[in-house]
Amino acid sequence: MKKYGLFLGCNMPALRPDVERAIRLTLPGLGVELVDLEGSVCCPAFGTFPSSDEIASLTINAWNLSIAEAKGVDPIVECGSCYSSLRSGQTKLLEDEGKRKRVNKLLEIAGKKFEGTAKAHHMIDVLYNEVGPRKICSAITKTLGGINAVVQYPCHTLFPSEIVGFDNPGRPHMLMELVEALGANVQTFSRELQCCGGAGGFTHGAHVDAVKYAKKRFDAIKQETSAELIVVSCITCLMHLDEMQKELNKQGSGDEYSIPVFDYNQILAICMGFEPKEVASISFIPRNSILERL
């Protein structure tokens, strides 16, 4: 059984713990053992220390990675930005001895040390490359039975491919195949490979434009596909695509935008027979249209 350290980040344990529950329930059943990374902190998010002090930022990356190193495991991460921040921090520290020394001097104050041996893995990477669609197929007790779906690839798992890549950055397919393994019919649409728009400062700094940007994506999904659900594998994609539909409905009339959004581990958990109440209970756009059919 392959063992990983579950890196929680901030949004998942605070705002969407049903996703954390889904991860903790599904992975052991697929042969992936999870251990906790006690004392971990924010990755750090790009809008925090990476935007104000590089050495402090790398030190926080190293803090988190050192916890995994001490346990002899690699971190497994669902959040796209956490994954990218940890990968990028590790790369910079391994490439630059000067920065590595400065960071280790700071870590010493807290009794920690960064060696660079733990490498973050994204959830899609582990589910596709370690577990594999075939094993997932045989582990589920319910299938999506041809329900039409679209997927949102987390941009932080695609770019820059040199640092974060495990899928084909120009033509990713792993999340699609994982969703197909649950029996869904995955459709594609023109804006599929664009960032959801939820990360960074776009939504806060240019809210009206960010809502317009999101509307284009949902209109493309509605016009080009017959999707009944959106599957993501990033907490930001999950929260943003859910919240933006609520906001668009508030601006318009009724519930024009009402495609339920699921994190992959949530829909996987339901297909494995776990309770929706525990693994998929938090959302603005109701999920009943899907849950009632399973």
Add this chain to the structure above:
Amino acid sequence: MIDLSKANKHLWREITDESGDIRNCFNCGTCVSGCPAAEAEPPLLIRRLARMVLLGLEEELLEEGTPWICVTCAACEEMCPMGVHPFEVCLAIRRWQSKKDETYIPTAVTQLFQEGHTQPVGKAQGLRRSVGLEEVPPTIVKFPDLLDKFQTMLRETELVRENDYLFRV
């Protein structure tokens, strides 16, 4: 007309550290073509920011709020044909601005320092209980001694040292 009399010709060195790749930028615009924040008004135009850095337009760049609407998707980083690392340039500009003018320092930095997280991870007990999880997750919120050490460590960084009034607990 751009007035270069007040330009700082060493600005690119100050901002982009030792990488120096920014000098390869010839303003092709690939970084802008796939950028979600380029759809904002005013738009984030990375190539324009790179030009400002290279020309040394210090005063103008310090007034520029657009680096902060970047979505961090790093599509520009992938697509740039000249190896400029536009996303890294964007973050470097933010750091330079934060250093020159502390009002640029994001409030989330203070929250991360104080709580170890940018969301109320330690205050989600009810929600966590309702989905069958332990009420306080095993992150730093569960280990107050460790949070002290985290803060002691960060107090030795330049940002916290020079802006200590922002980092009181």
